[in-house]
Amino acid sequence: MRRISIAALLMLLLAFCVGAAPSRGSAKGMRGIIRRQCGPADGPALGLYLASKPFACGSVRMPHISIGIWDDLPTSAPKTYVIRPSAALGISRCSTADACINATAGKLTFDTLQNGKGASGSYEFEFADGRRESGRFDVTWCEYRELCG
Secondary structure (H helix, E strand, C coil), X not given: CHXXXXXXXXXXXXXXXXXXXXXXXXXXXXXXXXXXXXXXXXCEEEEEEEECCCCCCCCCCCCEEEEEECCCCCCCCCEEEECCCCCCEEEEEEEECCEEEEEEEEEEEEEEEECCCEEEEEEEEEECCCCEEXXXXXXXXXCCCCCCC
8 A cells, every 4th residue: 555655655756847948849749829019128029938738828838838929020030039138139038927937048930831821840959057949839829919119
């Protein structure tokens, strides 16, 4: 009886730990939303929110990868963005709303992009804590109204 209880406890702990950070995506890749939003200088931007499981337009699932593009906004695909100090691109891995780690290197590639419908592509990111994330994504367009400057 005691062995079964310990085994059950270990399985619960493993399940909890596995869900504590964004995964590298399922076989189908990361899911999420793409939407218009405001950039850091209050200008137009594009936001992507990726998670291992899909979520609704009005709510962002935790944990997730948050991507903000506020310069050279994509109008068609293919298009690749490379993370560098001068890039108008911000990428974070967030386990909660207050616990995000910024990406320091990597790239984001749009293979498809349909305004009002969605986008798909691939990503390779290295975060400030040394963790690397890579995979494919498929996001659905989300109508989101935000008044920018």
